[in-house]
Amino acid sequence: MMSRAADRLKVVLNHLDGSHGNVRASFTSAQSVSHHHPQSFRYTLDTDILTPEQRLSYEENGFILIRNLVSAEDIEKFRKAFEQICKREVKVPGLVVMKDVSIAKSEFVEGEKAVTKLQDFQEVPGLFRYCTLPQILKYVECFTGPNIMAMHTMLINKPPDTGKRTSRHPMHQDLHYFAFRPADHIVCAWTAMEKVHRQNGCLVVLPGSHKGSLQEHDYPEWEGGINKMYHGVRNYDPNHSRVHLEMEKGDTVFFHPLLIHGSGMNQTEGFRKAISCHYASADCYYIDVKGTTQENISDEVKDLAFRKYGVDSLSFQDTWALRGRLVRGERTSL
Numbered sequence: 001m002m003s004r005a006a007d008r009l010k011v012v013l014n015h016l017d018g019s020h021g022n023v024r025a026s027f028t029s030a031q032s033v034s035h036h037h038p039q040s041f042r043y044t045l046d047t048d049i050l051t052p053e054q055r056l057s058y059e060e061n062g063f064i065l066i067r068n069l070v071s072a073e074d075i076e077k078f079r080k081a082f083e084q085i086c087k088r089e090v091k092v093p094g095l096v097v098m099k100d101v102s103i104a105k106s107e108f109v110e111g112e113k114a115v116t117k118l119q120d121f122q123e124v125p126g127l128f129r130y131c132t133l134p135q136i137l138k139y140v141e142c143f144t145g146p147n148i149m150a151m152h153t154m155l156i157n158k159p160p161d162t163g164k165r166t167s168r169h170p171m172h173q174d175l176h177y178f179a180f181r182p183a184d185h186i187v188c189a190w191t192a193m194e195k196v197h198r199q200n201g202c203l204v205v206l207p208g209s210h211k212g213s214l215q216e217h218d219y220p221e222w223e224g225g226i227n228k229m230y231h232g233v234r235n236y237d238p239n240h241s242r243v244h245l246e247m248e249k250g251d252t253v254f255f256h257p258l259l260i261h262g263s264g265m266n267q268t269e270g271f272r273k274a275i276s277c278h279y280a281s282a283d284c285y286y287i288d289v290k291g292t293t294q295e296n297i298s299d300e301v302k303d304l305a306f307r308k309y310g311v312d313s314l315s316f317q318d319t320w321a322l323r324g325r326l327v328r329g330e331r332t333s334l
């Protein structure tokens with residue numbers, strides 16, 4: 001498994017060497033295209049998919065909610081694939097299985113009830129199929145353009161809160177975690193696998209916050225503990241007006257990586273499930289985060305990668321290049 005990862009890294013690094021130079025060039029031309037609408041659209045591309053209202057709404061709010069986009073049959077299949085992994089019927093190299101910190105530190109809990117989140121399921125066909133669904137990619141293309149990479153995958157199984165409030169996810173911008181740009185060509189698709197509402201900890205967003213810049217993130221000072229890598233925006237103003245995104249099974253929200261969002265605690269007995277993928281244009285380019293506000297997360301990621309693969313030469317960018325998979329068009333840069 002280690003040698004597979006190392007092999008893949010070699011391929012990826014060779015690929016990166018060969019293509020870095022072209023990246024900015026392809027974005028320059030993309031930008032000159034959008035100059036045809038100088039003052040109107042910054043966050044969406046010209047396609048026939050979004051209605052003018054949807055397009056304006058994303059421009060203004062930083063997200064759009066599409067109802068009933070993924071079928072109940074597909075969601076059932078993702079649920080089964082998740083179950084198999086929790087029962088350890090399949091072992092997957094590279095998969096991150098995360099437990100809520102207060103569950104991990106309490107008595108032994110097994111199976112599905114112990115797993116709060118799966119990350120990096122790009123090698124699990126039964127889950128990765130989500131990232132390739134044509135009805136999802138159709139929308140993704142409105143933000144990324146035709147060359148699409150699936151960069152980050154998650155299945156979130158938000159547990160009933162243990163009483164320590166660790167089931168909350170602090171308000172954050174996903175771009176804090178990403179070593180690629182430009183932000184406007186990155187989008188998250190997040191699909192509810194069941195009804196999500198305020199009680200079970202639906203997504204909470206700050207509309208319009210995508211128009212701001214990337215903020216400093218750090219661990220919030222929460223008494224009951226905080227999950228590893230759950231950074232929140234520093235100086236979060238709890239009085240800022242928020243929107244709770246209540247969704248039905250199959251509803252999908254597409255949101256910008258600078259949109260400030262989080263989720264409240266799960267006050268029900270059920271495990272609130274969602275599946276998501278972050279996409280980026282394959283024409284994006286990697287950045288070095290040294291000396292930026294992202295250095296704290298980059299250090300944590302490299303430290304975990306070292307412990308997991310035993311390689312200390314992996315850069316933050318490499319960890320992304322290894323996980324990214326092309327889902328449409330050409331792998332031009334990322």
Ligand SMILES: CC(C)CC(=O)SCCNC(=O)CCNC(=O)[C@H](O)C(C)(C)COP(=O)(O)OP(=O)(O)OC[C@H]1O[C@@H](n2cnc3c(N)ncnc32)[C@H](O)[C@@H]1OP(=O)(O)O
Nearest residue numbers: 096097098099100101104105174177226227228229230304
């Ligand atoms: C845009 C997107 C990227 C945004 C996000 O998703 S932000 C969240 C990103 N999260 C991640 O990348 C997942 C990070 N978590 C992990 O990789 C894992 O859960 C690990 C922290 C490595 C722990 O996994 P593993 O080593 O398998 O767990 P073990 O049961 O062996 O426990 C080892 C020690 O770690 C502790 N632990 C387990 N889970 C967590 C947790 N969630 N938060 C904080 N500490 C944790 C555990 O209690 C144990 O501690 P000690 O007994 O050694 O003191």
Ligand SMILES: Nc1ncnc2c1ncn2[C@@H]1O[C@H](COP(=O)(O)OP(=O)(O)OP(=O)(O)O)[C@@H](O)[C@H]1O
Nearest residue numbers: 168169170171198204220232233236262263264265
């Ligand atoms: N100091 C903070 N820093 C960053 N994020 C925070 C902070 N305080 C709260 N949050 C986040 O804001 C979001 C909403 O918090 P909260 O726990 O109040 O949930 P809620 O959905 O509003 O629930 P309720 O209906 O009970 O108020 C959650 O993502 C939470 O983690």
Ligand SMILES: O=C(O)CCC(=O)C(=O)O
Nearest residue numbers: 156169174261262263274
């Ligand atoms: O499903 C959730 O609670 C939100 C998760 C999230 O925003 C993230 O992991 O980046």
Ligand SMILES: [Fe+2]
Nearest residue numbers: 172173174261
């Ligand atoms: Fe997020």
Ligand SMILES: [Mg+2]
Nearest residue numbers: 204238264265
């Ligand atoms: Mg609240």
